[in-house]
Amino acid sequence: MTDTSIKSPGTGRLGNRPSRLSVDHLTAVALPLTIVGLALVFYWSSPVFLTSANIVDISVQVATLMTISIPFAILLMAGKVDLGVGSLLALSGIVAGLSFPDFGIAGAIIITLLLGTGVGLINGILVGWLSMSPIIVTLGGLTLMRGVAQWLSPNPLFGFPEAFSYMGYGRVLGLPILTWILILVLLTGLAVARFTTIGRHAVAIGVNERASYLVGIRVKLTITLLYAAVGFSSALAGLMTIARINSAPSGTLGVGMELSVLTAVLLGGVPFRGGKGSLVRVALGVWLLGMLSNGLILLNVQTEASLMITGLVLILAAGLDLLRSRRA
Template identity: 75%
Template sequence: MTLPASSTHATGAGRSALLDHATSAALPLTVLLLGLFFTLESPAFLTVDNLISISVQVATLMTIAVPSAVLVMAGKVDLGVGSLLALSAVVAGLSFPHLGIGGTIVLTLAVGALVGLVNGILIGGLAMSPIIVTLGGLTLMRGMAQWLSPNPLFGFPDAFTYIGYGRVLGLPILTWIMLAVLAAGVVIMRFSAIGRHSIALGVNQRAAFLVGIRVQRTTILLYVAVGLATALAALMSIARINSAPSGTLGVGMELSVLTAVLLGGVPFSGGRGSLLRVALGVVLLGMLANGLILMNARTEVGLMITGLVLILAAGLDILRRYRS
């Protein structure tokens, strides 16, 4: 017996709604279950001190992930953030004796903005491939960082490193910076023109151009924002560890950022997304890393699990595309 067309349509709509709810609930449910698992395995996990420690551990990742998520929503990507993190840190470490704290901060942020500007011009202005340009930058900037400082830099001013361990109103300064970046990103995406324009670029760049959106300028601004945020994250990192190792700092950061963005529901093709869900993806990665440390898991186990999480995130992206 053939079902009526209306019945078939209703069945399809019901399946689509079920899939929609399942993919939407996957991330928060995973966070809850993971938290429960680590709490059962190690009672120290669900303590105020440890939760604050997790917030510090994910502060740099969150700072970079927020503008990077907006960039992916616009259909672009930056795979060089890990190397820019190292280069910015080395520039800062070399500058402290000559420029002081204020001058060093300004110069470091300027380096990040300049790299973002170059990426934006090459990708937005000259229509070069974002993957090729930023992969080239990943290798180039890591080499520059190691050329400028083959050995780790350390011994930064106490007034600067205070940012890495100091607290305000009971929360670490790094946590406050992270929350400020997240709040700024949410406000910009919700109330500013660039937020709407970024989504429009991800949906259809040609159509966005035809309705009057300045595609090149928007693309350049997004890459500059990622560069600035990465330089800020570099300052946060070296303030926390009081060192700037050119060879290891930021290694794998681009994969962590991309994992958090995909986990947060931003499709790699762009066109939609929520920064709050991306923030939840960052929290999930932080919980995972922290919990494995409390369980004394081996380093290679953590790497394998992180890789599986990235594959899972890619699978969720496919489900979302199938749903839509």
């Protein structure tokens, strides 16, 4: 099978010990094995878990997470992070819901996607051009955008146009529309990472931003475009979410999304410092979180326990990232 990972320059075997497995090799094998093992455990407890209908349901449940995680992963490969994706998702959903009566479906979608892209561009300018801390900038954006969303609509919005809500439950060629969007986002991300310069430039920036600038890479522009892509995908995820639930509650919409995205990306082997990564493994990380959530629901596990388990997975992902950092 072709290796779709994006590796940092100079990556190779250290020393003369071919029999010794590196941490990267162990995590690469551990993730698919964990998915298989978890699937068997859930199937043993609830045979409906491995039915085709439930697998499709999982794809619908993780569609928004995948939509944000793929561009987010490329951004993290560049050593940058966006912690405001959940709040931008909420703001996008609110803006779309308020725009339907005056601008129609097409107008509301365009306004929402422009909003997300614009927020991403602002983040990119602040981080890429003004060299501000990405954590501080996006944490500020997280609070700001959540506040704006709640100010615009203190009460949940609902009753969206039927033609728009169809995106949340409709099917094309037997698969849900949200699943098709998931597939399109994943294929687009793989194409960008493999066949365009932006994927290689993102990795180079993550390895050494200064050296990347000296060899002619347009570092500031690349960072800005990556943030714009994350903003666009967050707005798209907001549209997908409100179409699926046919509601836009400003207080809860997208809450915790940034943690889920970060967990999936770290599980996928993208280190927090950037410099390398594989979008295929990130997709597996997203799928693992979806399986975990779906399986716990089938087993009637209480919400509190589900949150604790998800938190433990995040800690595990952070631990793997630390091991990879020390190994490097």
